[in-house]
Structures are given as structure tokens and as C-alpha cells.
Amino acid sequence: MFYKPRKLIMLINSLSAIFAFTSLISPLEAGFILLLTACMVYLLTSKQQTGYIDSHVLTEQSHSYVTKFYFYIQSAWQGKLSLLAAFLPFFTVFNIALFYADYRADNGSYTIASWLTILVILATPVLWWTVAVWRCSRHVNRLAASVARFLTIAVYYEYLLRIIIAYYYPQIWFNCQQLVIEFGDCI
Secondary structure, eight states: OOOOOOSOOTTHHHHHHHHHHOOSOOHHHHHHHHHHHHHHHHHHSOOOOOOOOOOGGGTOSSSOHHHHHHHHHHHHHHTOSOHHHHHHHHHHHHHHHHHHHHHHHHTTOOOHHHHHHHHHHHHHHHHHHHHHHHHHGGGSOHHHHHHHHHHHHHHHHHHHHHHHHHHHOGGGTSOTTTOSSSGGGGO
16 A cells, blocks of 8 residues: 555655655654754854844835845845745745645656656755745844744755655655656666
């Protein structure tokens, strides 16, 4: 029987599939890695810096939506937005993209290559988002900055787990009997 993901939240699917169908890592080891990562992120996060956040760029009415989006991207990259404005939109879009890819894989309409293509498409925005979260987290308290930074690092753990599943355990999420096009994927 194939694993059919139902709860599609970052790390929940991939970790539960790894725990249930492989002996790659135990829940205790994964918990230790995540706890160690959270502690390291908290210790390496500096205290809140007071500074001017330049948010007036996004409120001007004379700009088109494309220009506003460009200013949003630029302001987030430069650390001039609030942490919530830089963190939450991409985190939501990223999880929706993972949900969509897992949904399509669950229905058998995505091959392993298609599933990995979604990860490749999201790679550059994830790098931008990481820099934006790091820079924008200087303006909030240490705990909020640490949580946002930890969740950003968790995205990289999610990438790692999905690549491991795609290359070493594809039978977990993909019906290997239906993958005639991608013959070598499930060997």
C-alpha cells in the first residue's frame, strides 16, 4: 500500500513518511536535530535593533501593481519591511505550492520529475526569502526573530527530506507501477 499524504503541512508529510516507511532517522533523532537547530538559531539571533523601517514605499497610490510588487521585493530584500510582511506571504505561498505538488503526486498526475520541478522552481524564491527574513528580523524581538529564522531553516530541511524521498524512497509517494514514462525512477 502506498502512503497517501492527507495533512499537507511543511515537514509533517515528509517526516512522517520517513518515520513510517524507512529507518533513515528516528523521531527522537529528528526531534534532537530540530531542537538543536532551534537553540542554535536563538543563540545566534541578536537582540532587537531599533531603526527606521521604510514602509512608505508600499503605500503610494500612484504606482501600478507591478511597481508595488517590485518595491515589496526590494524592501524585503533590504530589510526595510516588518518581519511579518516579509515572512508570512512567502511562507503561505510555499506551503500552498507543496500542497499542490503533493496533491498532484497523490492523484498520480505528477511524476517524480514533475514533483522535483516544483522544488527547483521554488529554489530561488526560497533564497530570496531567507535573506529577507534574516534582514527584516532585526527589527523585532529576539523570540519572534528566532521563530521566523527557525522556520526558514526548516524549509531547507524540507527540501532535503523531499530530495531523499525522490531519489531513495520514491515508492512512498508515487505509484511506481504507473510511472511508465519515468522508467528508472522507482528502481
